[in-house]
Amino acid sequence: MPDSCVFCRVVKGEIPSARIFESNSVIAFLDIAPAARGHALVIPKKHFETISDVPERDLREMIVAVKNVASAVVDAAEADGFNIIQSNKQVAGQVIPHVHFHIIPRKEGDDLSFEWEHIELDKEELEALMKKVKSKIRKK
Amino acid sequence: MPDSCVFCRVVKGEIPSARIFESNSVIAFLDIAPAARGHALVIPKKHFETISDVPERDLREMIVAVKNVASAVVDAAEADGFNIIQSNKQVAGQVIPHVHFHIIPRKEGDDLSFEWEHIELDKEELEALMKKVKSKIRKK
Numbered sequence: 001m002p003d004s005c006v007f008c009r010v011v012k013g014e015i016p017s018a019r020i021f022e023s024n025s026v027i028a029f030l031d032i033a034p035a036a037r038g039h040a041l042v043i044p045k046k047h048f049e050t051i052s053d054v055p056e057r058d059l060r061e062m063i064v065a066v067k068n069v070a071s072a073v074v075d076a077a078e079a080d081g082f083n084i085i086q087s088n089k090q091v092a093g094q095v096i097p098h099v100h101f102h103i104i105p106r107k108e109g110d111d112l113s114f115e116w117e118h119i120e121l122d123k124e125e126l127e128a129l130m131k132k133v134k135s136k137i138r139k140k
Numbered sequence: 141m142p143d144s145c146v147f148c149r150v151v152k153g154e155i156p157s158a159r160i161f162e163s164n165s166v167i168a169f170l171d172i173a174p175a176a177r178g179h180a181l182v183i184p185k186k187h188f189e190t191i192s193d194v195p196e197r198d199l200r201e202m203i204v205a206v207k208n209v210a211s212a213v214v215d216a217a218e219a220d221g222f223n224i225i226q227s228n229k230q231v232a233g234q235v236i237p238h239v240h241f242h243i244i245p246r247k248e249g250d251d252l253s254f255e256w257e258h259i260e261l262d263k264e265e266l267e268a269l270m271k272k273v274k275s276k277i278r279k280k
Contacts, residue, residue, distance in 0.1 A: 018266050018270040020277065030270055033258040035256035035259065056207070060200040060204065064196050064199065068278050070191065072277045075276045083226070083227050084228075086223070090221070091248055092246040106231045108231055116175035118173040119176060121177065129158070129216060130158035133160045133170070137209070
């Protein structure tokens with residue numbers, strides 16, 4: 001747990017936060033720079049950089065927390081839906097290197113959009129990629 | 141399981157897909173309209189509209205699949221990071237009403253961005269919202 005990690009300091013209470021949920025290994029709090037009213041973050045208490053670093057046990061607890069917190073913030077913000085966004089590594093927009101799930105409540109007419117342009121990928125490329133991915137799936 | 145659901149038909153094999161992973165209640169396949177090479181979808185075999193509808197047991201299995209599939213697609217696509225995006229309800233950009241996690245590999249210099257403008261929310265509003273959310277968190 002690096003002393004300089006903002007989210008580790010939030011967990012320890014050294015930095016104040018609008019905490020809304022706590023379980024064994026997970027906390028959730030309202031984002032102080034929200035995309036929308038009710039924007040919440042779900043993080044593990046332990047320091048892991050990305051989702052790939054989180055042990056399955058903690059990850060399972062995190063996603064159940066995400067589900068529960070999402071219902072509460074959507075209800076409280078009187079939203080119509082929500083996005084879950086989880087970014088890994090700086091190239092993906094991860095700012096704080098302590099794994100976190102964003103829960104962003106959505107309303108009709110808001111200015112948010114998490115859409116993308118489609119790239120072209122022909123059938124042969126898709127098939128080759130499929131085989132390559134399958135060869136890399138971790139076997140239990 | 142509505143007969144018309146595209147993802148239910150993918151699960152049943154009625155619609156072909158580049159399937160890369162299967163476990164007890166979850167499958168993953170490459171998106172045919174990808175944001176990036178290696179863009180994958182993780183879905184439950186059973187039909188649920190949003191993450192809020194997914195029982196905890198299936199949800200835990202889904203997120204472990206997301207973690208495993210993400211490592212494989214990032215590796216196969218030689219990417220530097222990835223985003224997980226999960227959208228609930230049409231207002232949030234959900235097109236197919238069968239819950240799914242997007243895994244989008246990211247590379248330096250790609251054209252993707254899942255950023256947002258911050259809204260203003262003063263300390264009093266944040267505090268009031270925090271209390272409201274806490275009152276709505278589901279108690280076990």
